[in-house]
Amino acid sequence: MSEARFGELDIHPDIFRAISDLGFMAPTPVQDRAIPILQEGHDLFAQAQTGTGKTAAFAIPILEKVDPSLRHPQALVVVPTRELALQVTREFGALGKYRHAREAAIYGGVPYGTQDRALARGAAIVIGTPGRLLDHIERGTLDLSHLSVVILDEADRLLDMGFAPEVHRLLRHCPAKRQTALFSATLSVQVRDLARRFTHEPLQVAIDPxxxxxxxxxxxxxxxxxxxxxxxxxxxxxxxxxxxxxxxxxxxxxxxxxxxxxxxxxxxxxxxxxxxxxxxxxxxxxxxxxxxxxxxxxxxxxxxxxxxxxxxxxxxxxxxxxxxxxxxxxxxxxxxxxxxxxxxxxxxxxxxxxxxxxxxxxxxxxxxxxxxxxx
Structure with a gap:
């Protein structure tokens, strides 16, 4: 794959500049295949492990899609653990530093104050764990009615950790008309069922790094x-x-x-x-x-x-x-x-x-x- 390939993906100039700052020379296989699908607005069901560059595969199209001037959540990334929420948030920050779209990391085990303030400031991108996301919805501090895209990251882990009921409840709070993508290391029956229920004619990508x-x-x-x-x-x-x-x-x-x-x-x-x-x-x-x-x-x-x-x-x-x-x-x-x-x-x-x-x-x-x- 040539070093010019990121340029061939037609990425927003601000994001391309951030990619260059990070020293990325060429897209990984999952980025090469998933980014155009998400840019075109299709739903996606992707098999990709950690370490494949999958976060950037959905972060780049999301950063292109959101409007930083709007003061409400436009994209939601659901993750299984606090550690992954922080990791994904850091990557959004690095890739989006010239786009100036605010992101908020929402997870349990910490007081609500910092998260409340991040949401009140108008986070365009919300990354969080299911339980704490639902807590914020019930407290009235998180409104998902304006979302245009939802990502279920490490969907198999979400199910393995018993989050299926919470994920279902979360998605019921999201607009029916939205773009949805699932990323999973495995394609179990349960993950396929989740994709079938909550995506519309998804395109599939399988990467096994x-x-x-x-x-x-x-x-x-x-x-x-x-x-x-x-x-x-x-x-x-x-x-x-x-x-x-x-x-x-x-x-x-x-x-x-x-x-x-x-x-x-x-x-x-x-x-x-x-x-x-x-x-x-x-x-x-x-x-x-x-x-x-x-x-x-x-x-x-x-x-x-x-x-x-x-x-x-x-x-x-x-x-x-x-x-x-x-x-x-x-x-x-x-x-x-x-x-x-x-x-x-x-x-x-x-x-x-x-x-x-x-x-x-x-x-x-x-x-x-x-x-x-x-x-």
Whole structure:
């Protein structure tokens, strides 16, 4: 894709200037395909992971569409977590700095005052979590009757986290005549049903970046007894030259248990899972981004939505459930033109499943021997 491609997308000059300031050279695949669809006013159903540039894919057309002089919400972006609300708001601010369209981040766990003031000043773009958005509607501080576009970002996570009733209620407060777009990492039956109910003849886009960048990830597997996995991980963390490491476990209990064991072995480590509050997860993620933590242990669901460029190694402490989960996990490393390493632990009961996973994934694996089993 040539560097001139952003110019070929016919983007508003103010936004194009901001894109140039950010150093973006060319649109990502989801931007290249989704931006024209949204510019033309179509509804959209897009499969795109975190890390694909999907936020800009809907932020750019929204910033073109809204009128900064109007003092009411014209665009709504619904997100599953406070962290994502802040992340999306920052991106709107960066892309829209020459458009001067106000945005407001609306999420729970904080007092209403700052959000009330942001809405009263005339936010054109509202980004928020379902529960707090509904609270503002009921308090009379948020009016969605003038919206022209609604985005459901990470729609599958919204459903996974039990927000379906709130999303349905929110959309009933929006004008029937509007543009609606769903962005989702997966195309589950529930997500398809949501798209069917709330979009009108949507065009579909499917981007799977994890598969696209898996070629830049070296695949390693380690045969290890279940009881020895913590010792094996400790050994590998000390042997490998790692920047930051993301470790996957199936359960919250498993995440917390491994967190404690690695702490005792002297590692800078933290855990993230669905049993934590948004504030707790956000604090951990900020420490990881700031480089205070070497290792982050996460469940699949909690790791969704993470966008961190410097993950050098991913560790499948528990064998992934299927090839898609494996591919998505591995795709957390090897981003932004860098190479990465994905290490998969194969326990004594995992050999058949691992052989099947390796065949379906279609990538070569290198076996790594453990020193703890030598001699």
């Amino acid at each position: 994890e598969k696209a960048n898996i070629d830049s990830v070296e695949q390693v597997y380690v045969e290890v007894l279940e009881q020895d996995k913590a010792r094996a991980l400790d050994e590998l963390l000390r042997r490998f030259d790692t920047d930051q490491v993301l470790v996957f476990r199936h359960t919250k209990r498993g995440v917390d248990g491994l967190d404690q064991r690695l702490r005792k072995r002297g590692h800078d480590v933290a855990a993230i899972h669905g049993g934590m509050t948004q504030r707790q997860r956000e604090r951990v993620m900020q420490r990881f981004r700031d480089g205070e933590l070497h290792v982050l242990i996460a469940t699949n669901v909690a790791a969704r939505g993470l966008h961190i460029e410097d993950i050098s190694h991913v560790v499948n402490y528990d064998l992934p459930e299927d090839a898609d989960v494996f591919t998505h996990r591995a795709g957390r490393t090897g981003r932004a033109g860098k190479t990465g390493v994905a290490i998969t632990f194969v326990g004594e009961w995992d050999f058949d499943e691992f052989d099947e996973l390796r065949e379906k994934a279609g990538v070569p694996f290198r076996k790594e021997a453990l020193e703890l089993y030598s001699g």
